[in-house]
Amino acid sequence: MNILLLEDNEAIIMGLEYLLVQEGYHVSTARSIQEGKRWIQEREFDLALLDIMLPDGDGFAFCKLVKDMEHTAVIFLTAKEEEGDVVKGLDLGADDYIVKPFRNRELLSRIKSVLRRAGKVSARLHYGDIVLDLDTRKVTRAGREIVLTRLEYKIFSSMMSYPGKLFTREEILSGIWDISGNFVNDNTLSVTMKRIREKLGDPEGQVIRTVRGMGYRIEKIGKESQL
Numbered sequence: 525m526n527i528l529l530l531e532d533n534e535a536i537i538m539g540l541e542y543l544l545v546q547e548g549y550h551v552s553t554a555r556s557i558q559e560g561k562r563w564i565q566e567r568e569f570d571l572a573l574l575d576i577m578l579p580d581g582d583g584f585a586f587c588k589l590v591k592d593m594e595h596t597a598v599i600f601l602t603a604k605e606e607e608g609d610v611v612k613g614l615d616l617g618a619d620d621y622i623v624k625p626f627r628n629r630e631l632l633s634r635i636k637s638v639l640r641r642a643g644k645v646s647a648r649l650h651y652g653d654i655v656l657d658l659d660t661r662k663v664t665r666a667g668r669e670i671v672l673t674r675l676e677y678k679i680f681s682s683m684m685s686y687p688g689k690l691f692t693r694e695e696i697l698s699g700i701w702d703i704s705g706n707f708v709n710d711n712t713l714s715v716t717m718k719r720i721r722e723k724l725g726d727p728e729g730q731v732i733r734t735v736r737g738m739g740y741r742i743e744k745i746g747k748e749s750q751l
Contacts, residue, residue, distance in 0.1 A: 525639070528572040529553045530560045530586060531601070532579055536624075540573070543628055557581040561589070569596045571639060574618075576602040576609065584616060591617040597642040599635065601626070629686075636685070649684045651731065651742060654724065656684050670723050680720055683732065683742045692739035 527544055531537050532555045544551045552567065554560035557580045563569075572590050574583040583600060590596050599620040600613045613621045619638045622631060640658070649656040653666045661677060663670045672680060683691060697713055717732065717740060724731055732740055 525571070526550050526552065526567065526569045527635075528560065528563055528569040528596075530555075530557075530572065530578070530583060531575045532556065533575075543632070547632060555579075557586050560586055564590065564593065564596075570642075571597045571599065571635065573599050573601045576600060576604050576613075584612060587613065587616045587618055597638050599638055601631075633685070649681075651684060651687065654684075654731065656681060665724060672720065672723065675716060676720050676723070679716065680732075683740065687742050688744040690735055690739055690741045694739075696739065 525548070527549050529537065529540055529544075529551055531540070531553070537553055537555070541551050541553060552563050552569070554563055555578075557578055560572075569590075572587075574587055574590075576583040578586075583602070587598050587600070590598055598618045599622060600618050601622050601624065602609075603624045605623040610621050619642065620634055622634060649658065655664050656662075657664075658681070661681075663672055663677070663680070679696060682696075683689075693710065693713060697710065721727055721729060721732055726732060732742055734740055
């Protein structure tokens, strides 16, 4: 999956390039409109991440150029948060508009969402005989549907989206609430993880592994576990 990053801030370039490469993307960077034009003449990209304020122009004109090519999705990644800029970017055909500063996991999730809508990747996550359909929110194992509560689905889908990533207990707790909107405590999390494993037929933790003293993760098992 090829991504073009058009950005002139070196610190942001280094951070984003590392983040995206770790997720399995191939990243080409451009620090100016002219450099970006050279890249799109040489290579096809699945996605372009565009800043707006650049040394030799703005990302709006570059967005129009990219969208005229029809096969590349576009996400604006910029500090410009005025409503007029957001509307202009979306009217030019951008698939999303994200304002800096951004959270890494949210950015990755929105990238995957844009790529799914653009038909670049499947809307299903696979792990062995487990399939999670992101559109229908249905989980099956060996063709048998597994009914998860909203809280269970939220935890499991997050982990399935990032195979190999260690989710600390604190990280999971900070991002989930029960159906009433109350914060989930540590004991509830332990019970919920046990219940997810039971429903998956995974009482020994072969799918969802416990990293003692730290948290949980779903191990990568090759291409099957990737989006």
